[in-house]
Amino acid sequence: MQRVRIGLTGLAFVFLAVLLAAIFTGQVADERPVTPNSIGQQLDGAPPPAAPAAEAQPTEPLAELGVAPGNADSNGTGAQPATPR
Numbered sequence: 001m002q003r004v005r006i007g008l009t010g011l012a013f014v015f016l017a018v019l020l021a022a023i024f025t026g027q028v029a030d031e032r033p034v035t036p037n038s039i040g041q042q043l044d045g046a047p048p049p050a051a052p053a054a055e056a057q058p059t060e061p062l063a064e065l066g067v068a069p070g071n072a073d074s075n076g077t078g079a080q081p082a083t084p085r
Contacts, residue, residue, distance in 0.1 A: 062068035 060068075
């Protein structure tokens with residue numbers, strides 16, 4: 001019984017230590033990182049630069065990497081039309 005109590009106490013201590021570390025080292029999600037360029041813009045009163053445009057996402061990224069097969073229609077291995085006899 002004492003081993004269980006010591007184990008649970010140790011587990012609780014590790015959980016609290018990780019929780020406190022996450023609180024003190026966490027970053028705010030809405031904040032932009034501070035760079036020398038952004039400090040100069042804040043002093044000048046200039047608006048922040050616009051975010052770069054997002055690139056188009058590939059439709060099948062695994063197929064582009066060669067990990068998974070692509071769409072049957074796109075690689076020419078789709079169902080072949082029946083030939084009349």
